[in-house]
Amino acid sequence: xxxxxxxxxxxxxxxxxxxxxxxxxxxxxxxxxxxxxxxxxxxxxxxxxxxxxxxxxxxxxxxxxxxxxxxxxxxxxxxxxxxxxxxxxxxxxxxxxxxxxxxxxxxxxxxxxxxxxxxxxxxxxxxxxxxxxxxxxxxxxxxxxxxxxxxxxxxxxxxxxxxxxxxxxxxxxxxxxxxxxxxxxxxxxxxxxxxxxxxxxxxxxxxxxxxxxxxxxxxxxxxxxxxxxxxxxxxxxxxxxxxxxxxxxxxxxxxxxxxxxxxxxxxxxxxxxxxxxxxxxxxxxxxxxxxxxxxxxxxxxxxxxxxxxxxx
Amino acid sequence: xxxxxxxxxxxxxxxxxxxxxxxxxxxxxxxxxxxxxxxxxxxxxxxxxxxxxxxxxxxxxxxxxxxxxxxxxxxxxxxxxxxxxxxxxxxxxxxxxxxxxxxxxxxxxxxxxxxxxxxxxxxxxxxxxxxxxxxxxxxxxxxxxxxxxxxxxxxxxxxxxxxxxxxxxxxxxxxx
Numbered sequence: 001x002x003x004x005x006x007x008x009x010x011x012x013x014x015x016x017x018x019x020x021x022x023x024x025x026x027x028x029x030x031x032x033x034x035x036x037x038x039x040x041x042x043x044x045x046x047x048x049x050x051x052x053x054x055x056x057x058x059x060x061x062x063x064x065x066x067x068x069x070x071x072x073x074x075x076x077x078x079x080x081x082x083x084x085x086x087x088x089x090x091x092x093x094x095x096x097x098x099x100x101x102x103x104x105x106x107x108x109x110x111x112x113x114x115x116x117x118x119x120x121x122x123x124x125x126x127x128x129x130x131x132x133x134x135x136x137x138x139x140x141x142x143x144x145x146x147x148x149x150x151x152x153x154x155x156x157x158x159x160x161x162x163x164x165x166x167x168x169x170x171x172x173x174x175x176x177x178x179x180x181x182x183x184x185x186x187x188x189x190x191x192x193x194x195x196x197x198x199x200x201x202x203x204x205x206x207x208x209x210x211x212x213x214x215x216x217x218x219x220x221x222x223x224x225x226x227x228x229x230x231x232x233x234x235x236x237x238x239x240x241x242x243x244x245x246x247x248x249x250x251x252x253x254x255x256x257x258x259x260x261x262x263x264x265x266x267x268x269x270x271x272x273x274x275x276x277x278x279x280x281x282x283x284x285x286x287x288x289x290x291x292x293x294x295x296x297x298x299x300x301x302x303x304x305x306x307x308x309x310x311x312x
Numbered sequence: 313x314x315x316x317x318x319x320x321x322x323x324x325x326x327x328x329x330x331x332x333x334x335x336x337x338x339x340x341x342x343x344x345x346x347x348x349x350x351x352x353x354x355x356x357x358x359x360x361x362x363x364x365x366x367x368x369x370x371x372x373x374x375x376x377x378x379x380x381x382x383x384x385x386x387x388x389x390x391x392x393x394x395x396x397x398x399x400x401x402x403x404x405x406x407x408x409x410x411x412x413x414x415x416x417x418x419x420x421x422x423x424x425x426x427x428x429x430x431x432x433x434x435x436x437x438x439x440x441x442x443x444x445x446x447x448x449x450x451x452x453x454x455x456x457x458x459x460x461x462x463x464x465x466x467x468x469x470x471x472x473x474x475x476x477x478x479x480x481x482x483x484x485x486x487x488x
Contacts, residue, residue: 005392005394006391006392025394028394028395029394029395031397032378032380032381032395032396032397032398033395035397035398035399036381036398039431039432040431040432040433041431041432043431044381044382044431045381045382045427046381046382046383046386047386049387305381306392308386308387309386309387309392
């Protein structure tokens with residue numbers, strides 16, 4: 001059926017702002033972009049008169065490459081901006097930096113920033129669509145969309161599925177966006193990890209189950225989304241050593257074999273092999289990690305396509 | 313609301329179009345059929361069925377093409393179009409392609425369709441088969457090779473093709 005509808009939002013700042021219908025629309029559109037990516041010519045001219053700037057104030061490999069590829073596959077003109085080596089080091093403010101870029105007649109901004117709320121602040125001051133590519137420890141909406149899209153592709157739907165999100169929930173924007181997205185789509189979510197890495201009232205606040213027992217949670221789950229242990233937080237006294245974390249919460253072959261059933265393994269990347277996930281699991285048939293990366297391009301194409309016509 | 317084709321007339325028209333295609337393509341060697349999403353595929357489904365019955369030895373490759381990402385009104389159009397499935401599982405290189413759509417109006421959809429199609433290869437020849445040709449409404453130099461019915465309608469009128477599979481009945485109507 002040829003539906004005529006659009007997103008209920010002008011920007012993609014977080015999954016929190018989206019309706020279930022918005023998410024379904026992204027998926028429906030991403031399905032068709034996925035087909036485009038299988039063609040001999042993997043490019044459509046849809047955004048040929050659109051210029052998109054990727055503004056990254058924080059390091060990124062996967063997300064930035066994925067956005068850039070999505071933009072180019074849509075025929076858009078692409079500019080890349082990294083804070084390192086830019087005038088930001090001379091003291092220029094965020095709003096000045098972006099306004100200067102917009103003076104070059106840019107139609108959309110994709111932004112990653114280490115400060116929570118940076119894209120929300122920007123959305124109040126500029127009149128082009130903004131896509132949040134990760135802000136501090138708040139949200140990473142396109143990662144959640146591609147994760148849920150990958151679950152839907154693998155299991156047929158997200159509704160009613162049991163999803164475990166494992167590891168550092170406290171500092172993970174991927175976890176928060178995933179919880180919003182999966183709950184809106186009718187999944188049941190359990191967060192599991194060390195008590196020091198799970199916020200105290202998350203269960204009541206977000207409607208998720210909380211567990212500190214990885215084996216019990218995986219026994220319950222259809223899907224395990226294993227998060228990266230953030231090595232940069234190693235000096236914080238939240239867990240003793242990587243080795244101990246790996247022993248208590250690492251997902252490995254022995255643990256999975258003991259479940260007596262096969263569950264789907266996901267990881268947003270980059271993986272710390274041998275810490276939160278062992279190589280023989282990451283590279284096994286149970287893992288859809290590389291499908292997630294492929295789906296990231298199609299999902300981001302869908303988001304850009306659906307937002308490109310939005311004007312404030 | 314005025315009826316242009318009844319269900320009986322529609323069936324006869326589709327049969328005639330199929331015979332015309334057989335007349336020009338005979339054994340359908342090197343010919344492929346492509347229906348345009350979203351509403352052209354109801355016509356192409358039926359034509360494909362007819363052709364397979366008329367020429368049982370021919371195994372005519374049949375695909376569906378969505379033109380949403382190739383539209384020229386992405387920024388200026390009133391609505392955002394949600395894409396439909398494209399399904400072309402064969403090469404169109406050096407093939408004779410028959411594009412099928414329900415209504416030919418401004419020609420812009422067909423222009424987009426040709427752009428979209430060329431991303432799948434370089435056909436030897438492209439023909440256009442439509443159920444309804446709204447004469448004198450063209451905005452581009454595009455004309456059909458096979459026409460079910462030619463009509464003259466003013467710009468405020470809309471031609472709607474109703475299909476049993478989707479709308480519960482077969483009919484072509486003109487609405488003000």
